[in-house]
Every structure is written in structure tokens, then in C-alpha cells.
Amino acid sequence: MWRRLHNSLPYYLLFTQQNNIDITITNNVKIWTVQFDKEGFISYLKDNNFALEIETDELFTNGIQMLSQPEYLKSVDVTIEGDQLKLSMSRNFGYPIKLVLKLKLGSHDKFYKIVTQPLMKTVQDLRNSETELRNLLKRKDKEIEEYKMEAGEICLRYLKTQPFNDEAHMEKHTVFDIHFGSSDILTNSEEETTSNSEITVKEEKTEHMNIKTEPASQVVQMEMQVVPDEVKPIVIKKESNIAPKKRKFTLNI
Structure with missing residues (x-):
């Protein structure tokens, strides 16, 4: 459970x-984490x-209490x-104990799993609870009206509570609808997270392929440039070999 470190x-x-x-x-914007095994935490203390x-054992127990009860x-x-x-x-256990921790900045995925997703689950749970209570109130008001129509008597001469007005209630509390409408925020967020991760994997694969293919294409271009240079000297040598034979044949005549 999340606990505020200090009111200030x-x-x-x-x-x-x-x-x-x-x-x-x-701080609801970033996340920092650190992890210890028992021996490492004791050594740190x-x-x-x-x-x-x-x-x-007493030092370890006190250290755990400092982390689990920051309000003290x-x-x-x-x-x-x-x-x-x-x-x-620091905390006083009849004697002062202090603890200095250095935490590393966490990833966006870790922030989503530890902070964002639990908050969204909480909002969705409150939304479901509100819907259930609204439906219950409407059913209770309907039962009271049916009771009156059947000539039933109500002990209280004047009812202290007014019938539940669902439309007025929803007009007053509009924040959820403004941000999420009638959608299930958990389903949408999980779908978006999955699709984003798939896109990231595809982009990584594409970049990996580009890195491999670019040198290959350069090699092909280099080979195409080298081949004509190698062919030209061969052709020239053949022509030069033929020319002397003709001159020699002419002199013999």
C-alpha cells in the first residue's frame, strides 16, 4: 500500500x-526503486x-518498521x-536509528504497473460501486412507490429523505464521463499498452533489418563500380596484342 512519506x-x-x-x-510523475535481500539490508542498516x-534481529525489525510505517x-x-x-x-525507538537509501529511476513500464494501473483499477472499482448503489437506490424508490399504491402506510408522517434523482446526480458528477465516457478504462488501457509494445517490437525489428541491409547494398554498389574498371583494362590489352601482329605481318611482306 502506498503511504505518504510526510505531509510536507x-x-x-x-x-x-x-x-x-x-x-x-x-511523486506521481516518476518512480525510483531499490531492492535488497535480507543480508544486504542488514548490512546497509x-x-x-x-x-x-x-x-x-532488533536492528532489522526496526528498519522494517521505518519503511512500513513512515508516518512515525x-x-x-x-x-x-x-x-x-x-x-x-530517522526514527526514535528509545534510541535513534537512521537510514539513507539511494534509489534508481525506474522505467515507464514499471511506473505503469506500480502506479498508473492500480490507480485506474481503483477508479474503475469506484465507478462500478457507484453504478451498483445508484441502481439499488432506484429499486428502493420503486418499491416504496409500489407500497404506497397498494395503500400501505408509512410510519413516518414526513419522509426525511427525498427520492433519489439519478439524472441530477449524474449531472453533478461528470468528471469520469468527461475523461472516459462509458468505456471500461482498464480494458482500453491494457489494449493500448499491448498495441504500443507490439509497435515498439516491430520498430526494433525494422531498425535491425535496416542495419543489416544497408552494408549489403553498399557492397553491391561497390562491386558494380569495380567491375567496369577491371573489364576496361582487359579489353585494351586484347586490342594492343592484335595491333602488333598486324604491323609485324605488314613488315614481313
Whole structure:
């Protein structure tokens, strides 16, 4: 789950611990990542806290808590140096522990998979939930009207809530329709991503073919230019051989 590093910083942290320890930072425009195995992360913590005398297991547990609960950090600082992001953090566990991480800039595909796609899934899920609730409200209002038509009595003399007006509700909330209409944003985005990747592969293949064929065409042109130069001297030599024979034959007569 994404967690904001600090209220004053526009950066969010995603921490996962499965086979490895994966740390991701985003500002919703770019993404930076770094990965450790357990031994590497412990070594990193020890280097950052070389003067602290503490058991290895306790140090590792505290380091994991710093990443999984950034809201409890005492201080956080983020600096960007080229394609690298430097994250400095500290937390008090009765004794101070600090952690300085250097994360590398991630690819566009990774940004899409970790940031964009989950956001789109969230939007689509909220859209589906809204549609389901709207339909439920309309069915409830219809049931109330049918109950009244059958001479049913309602305990409350005046209803506190008005019947749900679906048209007025949708006129008020138009952002989704403006950007996506009635389409399924997940299906469209996945189709576009697949087609873009196919186009990229085709372009790479085309460039690869061009690189191979250009030298071949140059070789053919060079051969065509060389052949006439080689033929001309041969023809001249034959003519020069014939000419002396004629002169010699004339002198003998």
C-alpha cells in the first residue's frame, strides 16, 4: 500500500517484503526503486548506524518498521541527483536509528504497473460501486412507490429523505464521463499498452533489418563500380596484342 512519506513532501512510499525487500518512491510523475535481500539490508542498516550497539534481529525489525510505517518517522528528507533519488529518514525507538537509501529511476513500464494501473483499477472499482448503489437506490424508490399504491402506510408522517434523482446526480458528477465516457478504462488501457509494445517490437525489428541491409547494398554498389574498371583494362590489352601482329605481318611482306 502506498503511504505518504510526510505531509510536507509530495512523495509516496511503497514497501513490499517477499523474497526480497523492495522499496519504491513516486511523486506521481516518476518512480525510483531499490531492492535488497535480507543480508544486504542488514548490512546497509549497520553501515548507517555503525556507532549503535544493538542486536542484529532488533536492528532489522526496526528498519522494517521505518519503511512500513513512515508516518512515525522523526525526520524525512528527499533529494534528487540526476536519475537518482536520495531518501534520508530517522526514527526514535528509545534510541535513534537512521537510514539513507539511494534509489534508481525506474522505467515507464514499471511506473505503469506500480502506479498508473492500480490507480485506474481503483477508479474503475469506484465507478462500478457507484453504478451498483445508484441502481439499488432506484429499486428502493420503486418499491416504496409500489407500497404506497397498494395503500400501505408509512410510519413516518414526513419522509426525511427525498427520492433519489439519478439524472441530477449524474449531472453533478461528470468528471469520469468527461475523461472516459462509458468505456471500461482498464480494458482500453491494457489494449493500448499491448498495441504500443507490439509497435515498439516491430520498430526494433525494422531498425535491425535496416542495419543489416544497408552494408549489403553498399557492397553491391561497390562491386558494380569495380567491375567496369577491371573489364576496361582487359579489353585494351586484347586490342594492343592484335595491333602488333598486324604491323609485324605488314613488315614481313
